Amino acid sequence: MRTLAFLDEIGVRDAARFGEEAAAAGDLAKAGVPVASAFALPIAAYSEFLSTKRVKESLSACDPRHPEELRRLLLAISFPPRLGEEVREFYRKLSGPRDIVVVVRAGDKEEKASGEDELISTIKKFWVDHLVGVCERGGNFSSESLPLLVQEETASQFSGNLFTTARELENPDFCLVEINHPQGKERFVFEKGSTDPVKRTTTGQVDNPTSKEELSDFSSWASKVERVLGSAYFLTWRKMQEDFVFVRLKKIFLPRVRKTAIALWLDLDEARGESFEGVGGFVARSALRAIEVAERFPKQEVLFFLENPDFEQLARFREGRYKVGLKNLHLVLPPVRTVDGLSEMKRLISGEGIRRGPNLKFFLHLAYPSNVILLEQLLDSGVDGVVFEEEGMTKGLLGTKETVEPDESLVWAIAETAKKCRGKYELFYLGGRARSWVLFEIVRLGVNGIIIPQRYQTEYTQALLETERGNLA
The missing domain is CATH 3.20.20.60 (Phosphoenolpyruvate-binding domains)
Incomplete structure (x- = not known):
């Protein structure tokens, strides 16, 4: 039984099983948008961990007043063997013969791992932390599931964010590109489909301004992302020489238009x-x-x-x-x-x-x-x-x-x-x-x-x- 999936095997239709970020990244990857290679652990993988005998016994006896005792018990439980083998197989297909660094992510929380054993340990830690939190607040372990994304870590010379339609812009025909600097940030507004910025602002100290030529593809990517996914998105990007990838994304719920940027x-x-x-x-x-x-x-x-x-x-x-x-x-x-x-x-x-x-x-x-x-x-x-x-x-x-x-x-x-x-x-x-x-x-x-x-x-x-x-x- 195969549970995990690479990005090119899933899409938005699978969001309920694999999580919204992995599902959206899957559709982008299939459409030719440069997304860092990754595979996803769906709700079924989380459920497989929950279904092991010792996990069920520990959860049935959990006391919200003593969360660390539950954490100790869960961390001592072995990872499900079948699921562990599948994780190893997918990691090796992602990395090749040599170990690489990957990022395990759920929502805004992420943690790096290198090698098969460290990856399995990190996945288990994510689920244990989640289950302890559910216990503390008296939630439902089964219904409050936690799918995970495992993505290749990418080095970068510079990085930033792309808002395919930014919250502060009054017109959906424009996108916003942010470039991170050690002591500040640049922000460029582009009309979608154009390579010339219509506005540039800075915050903090920017010693080496970015040329517009280095950002010429972003307006096209913004249009393509919205065309593929049917909504506005926030994407984090990284660039190393000629290699460029998006490493994370999140749907933007646009409020009513406001007049000011802040x-x-x-x-x-x-x-x-x-x-x-x-x-x-x-x-x-x-x-x-x-x-x-x-x-x-x-x-x-x-x-x-x-x-x-x-x-x-x-x-x-x-x-x-x-x-x-x-x-x-x-x-x-x-x-x-x-x-x-x-x-x-x-x-x-x-x-x-x-x-x-x-x-x-x-x-x-x-x-x-x-x-x-x-x-x-x-x-x-x-x-x-x-x-x-x-x-x-x-x-x-x-x-x-x-x-x-x-x-x-x-x-x-x-x-x-x-x-x-x-x-x-x-x-x-x-x-x-x-x-x-x-x-x-x-x-x-x-x-x-x-x-x-x-x-x-x-x-x-x-x-x-x-x-x-x-x-x-």
């Missing part, structure tokens, strides 16, 4: 009316409100601001996440001053059955100047992004408890935060009134979004448009 997120605890046109996402400061908004806007992300460790709010949030099944609902942790304080906060929240994972992001709430100084250590504690609060940071920098106008010290704090987050963590700016000199710095550094009260939406939109025009190269 997304405006609305604080809906102060919402008035129904004017949500072009909004990047939403923020709520009560769990019930956050759940309501997440249910109403399932294709947009919602951040729940936990102001303090309130157990009633945490219980409601947990219900929305796991009983209602809202995967677009994420958590902003209460402000803390130290690394130990963050660890204790995460331990407390974990004790309430809420744990960071592929579909649940934790955001660090920066409200004190010490947070900026300790940011690298705070980020290493395990978060997905940062919310930089203007008001709290300004008070701390200026040594006052009163609401005051920020000065240049705020620019320092923003720049330091962006430098430490760049390329790895999402960064949101929690603002008050629109200040052109602050917006200039935010646009230059390239934050992911600005969180504002809805009453300032028009003011910010106009100010951002003016600032972004001034930052075009």
